[in-house]
Amino acid sequence: MTASELAPVVFERLRARYPVTVPALDHRDAWELLVATVLAAQCTDARVNQVTPVLFGRWPGPAQLARATQEEVEEVVRSTGFFRNKAKNLIASAVRVMEHFGGELPRTMAELTTLPGVARKTANIVLSNAFGVHEGIAVDTHVTRLAYRLGFTNSDDPVKIERDLMPLFPREQWGEINHMLVYFGREVCPARKPRCPACELGDVCPKRGVGK
Structure with a gap:
């Protein structure tokens, strides 16, 4: 499965897990x-x-x-x-x-x-x-890790990772996919000991069980 074929699968499965995506940081404006x-x-x-x-x-x-x-x-x-x-x-x-x-x-x-x-x-x-303005995709350590593990990028540079991710998802999904990858990285796919047996993406993840 190519990255462009995998991206919508990832989005829909993560959306099922996270139907509402909001920042974890409390703010009023x-x-x-x-x-x-x-x-x-x-x-x-x-x-x-x-x-x-x-x-x-x-x-x-x-x-x-x-x-x-x-x-x-x-x-x-x-x-x-x-x-x-x-x-x-x-x-x-x-x-x-x-x-x-x-x-x-x-x-x-x-x-x-x-x-x-x-x-x-x-x-x-x-x-x-x-x-509500989507100029790009925020790339933090979780997004960096999951983008690599899912085969969306081979880079560890945030700017290059962002450029690799943007064409894979419609612009209106850029904010959501950021939140989803961050949540999923914290809960299921951390840097150490990813929970591959419990992963909704296990059957499509090119690095399942690798842990890198």
Whole structure:
């Protein structure tokens, strides 16, 4: 089965398992989703969801965060790891949103990726889930792993993986397939000890039992 033949099979089986796909990061608007996604780098979603209520309680939006000090934000986000860089990027992003975008988060990939600390993955997540705009497929470690195991890519570069995935799925499915692969990677196909006997994709997976 070719990648283009396998892709719709994967989508339909994962949709049966996950009929509703939403971000695991708690948020009320696009700005909160962007902040939470930045904080989620090298950190669990559960931890981020514990931190963001405090963060947004003190600085509800970019206008407030732009006036925060580095030390104040570092203290709040410390438990998410890499807290100095995250605090610096979040404050700088808030400043840029206020000064260049009138206080509103931009709605294009080109503009979002001008924000400090925001690369394609974060921008794709915000665009798809907050604005319903599909410019690409967010590629994290789970998507990277499953795309390789399913034979959709031979690369480990997120940009190349995204380019390999996009032609395989209709544009309107890009946001959903990201969520599905992330969920499935966590629950059934982790990096270590994938649960191949319990896998809905076992009969079509080219790397069943390989574990790489």
